[in-house]
Amino acid sequence: xxxxxxxxxxxxxxxxxxxxxxxxxxxxxxxxxxxxxxxxxxxxxxxxxxxxxxxxxxxxxxxxxxxxxxxxxxxxxxxxxxxxxxxxxxxxxxxxxxxxxxxxxxxxxxxxxxxxxxxxxxxxxxxxxxxxxxxxxxxxxxxxxxxxxxxxxxxxxxxxxxxxxxxxxxxxxxxxxxxxxxxxxxxxxxxxxxxxxxxxxxxxxxxxxxxxxxxxxxxxxxxxxxxxxxxxxxxxxxxxxxxxxxxxxxxxxxxxxxxxxxxxxxxxxxxxxxxxxxxxxxxxxxxxxxxxxxxxxxxxxxxxxxxxxxxxxx
Numbered sequence: 001x002x003x004x005x006x007x008x009x010x011x012x013x014x015x016x017x018x019x020x021x022x023x024x025x026x027x028x029x030x031x032x033x034x035x036x037x038x039x040x041x042x043x044x045x046x047x048x049x050x051x052x053x054x055x056x057x058x059x060x061x062x063x064x065x066x067x068x069x070x071x072x073x074x075x076x077x078x079x080x081x082x083x084x085x086x087x088x089x090x091x092x093x094x095x096x097x098x099x100x101x102x103x104x105x106x107x108x109x110x111x112x113x114x115x116x117x118x119x120x121x122x123x124x125x126x127x128x129x130x131x132x133x134x135x136x137x138x139x140x141x142x143x144x145x146x147x148x149x150x151x152x153x154x155x156x157x158x159x160x161x162x163x164x165x166x167x168x169x170x171x172x173x174x175x176x177x178x179x180x181x182x183x184x185x186x187x188x189x190x191x192x193x194x195x196x197x198x199x200x201x202x203x204x205x206x207x208x209x210x211x212x213x214x215x216x217x218x219x220x221x222x223x224x225x226x227x228x229x230x231x232x233x234x235x236x237x238x239x240x241x242x243x244x245x246x247x248x249x250x251x252x253x254x255x256x257x258x259x260x261x262x263x264x265x266x267x268x269x270x271x272x273x274x275x276x277x278x279x280x281x282x283x284x285x286x287x288x289x290x291x292x293x294x295x296x297x298x299x300x301x302x303x304x305x306x307x308x309x310x311x312x313x314x
Contacts (some may be wrong), residue, residue: 005131007092007300008065008097008100008101009094009097009222011061011065011066011098011103012085012093012096012141013090014053015054015062015085016085016093017053017199018049018053018054018092019037020087024049025043026040026041027040027041027044027048027049028040028041028045028049029041031079034086034087034088035081035086035087036070036077036079036080036081036085037079037080037081037085038072038077038079039059039077039078039079039080040077041058042077042078042207042211042217043203043206043207043217043218045217046058046059046218047218054093055070055304057088057218057220058218058220059080059215060216062080062082062193064100065080065082065096065097065100066082066083066096066099066100067082067085068078068080068081068082071253078211082096083095084096088220093301095168102287114135115131115285118131118135119131119132119285121176124166127184128281129280129281129299131155131279132279132280132285133280134201136279136295168257168260168261169226169253169257171214171221171225172225172245172254172256172257173250174214175214175215175222175245176245176250176253177213178209178213178214179197184209186201187199187200187201187205187208188200188201188205188209191241191249193252194239194246194247194248195241195246195247196230196240196245197239197240197241198237198238198239199238199239199240200237202236202237202238208216211245219240221237222240222242223292224260225242225256225260225261226242226243226256227240227241227242227245228240228242230242235308242256243256244256268295269280272288272291272292272295273292275288275291276288276292
């Protein structure tokens with residue numbers, strides 16, 4: 001299976017060059033020991049440099065590749081470190097890529113490894129179909145177990161997103177708690193009617209509260225989950241609202257999550273994963289895997305083309 005080695009290596013190379021570029025040292029640079037890098041201006045970095053140089057809008061991909069965030073007490077800087085991401089040693093980047101690929105392979109093997117072996121060793125159509133049937137029953141059984149465990153904290157059915165990235169419930173709960181916290185009212189608070197929230201100090205909000213409470217540095221994730229920005233004529237405040245994000249009614253957060261899950265079910269990736277789970281023959285399984293790999297390759301090319309067009313227009 002092609003795990004996109006070239007895409008990973010390209011990202012790491014561009015990230016290294018960005019940190020190593022002296023012209024951006026006022027925004028992002030190596031730490032004094034060269035074993036980590038410091039983001040001196042998180043807002044400018046995520047808004048300008050990450051978008052233009054890495055085709056991303058936040059630091060989540062760094063964490064996916066094994067970077068860890070280090071706490072810095074003074075100021076609002078962010079610091080990240082990763083084994084083998086070292087100043088003056090770009091040749092070590094391949095080790096980071098190898099570890100990431102190993103984790104992806106382990107994930108794939110844990111989910112499909114046993115099935116792959118049985119399909120390869122099957123000698124009759126009945127053996128193929130039995131292997132796929134038992135695989136589907138196993139994952140349905142485990143899915144029911146996960147649902148039972150999550151009923152304690154949520155009434156929403158557990159959804160197994162690609163690569164296990166299912167943080168919607170936690171995000172909404174933390175976002176609600178942040179807006180509802182009276183100690184941060186000078187920066188963010190409910191609007192008078194309680195149907196929206198106002199960011200009174202956007203810079204402080206994105207530099208301090210978002211990274212600390214929600215592990216993000218901009219508002220994109222709010223838009224992803226269905227929040228809309230309202231226009232405020234006076235001042236520099238920002239106002240956001242979302243149906244069922246209401247003061248005093250945290251139980252309505254489930255409805256926001258349900259709408260998001262419903263939208264996700266219409267995506268190409270979700271539908272392909274459903275085909276993998278519901279395949280009843282080796283041919284159906286192999287075709288779904290092929291379509292999934294082609295989809296990732298196509299979307300990667302589309303993103304690169306979009307970013308190239310943007311660079312030409314600036």
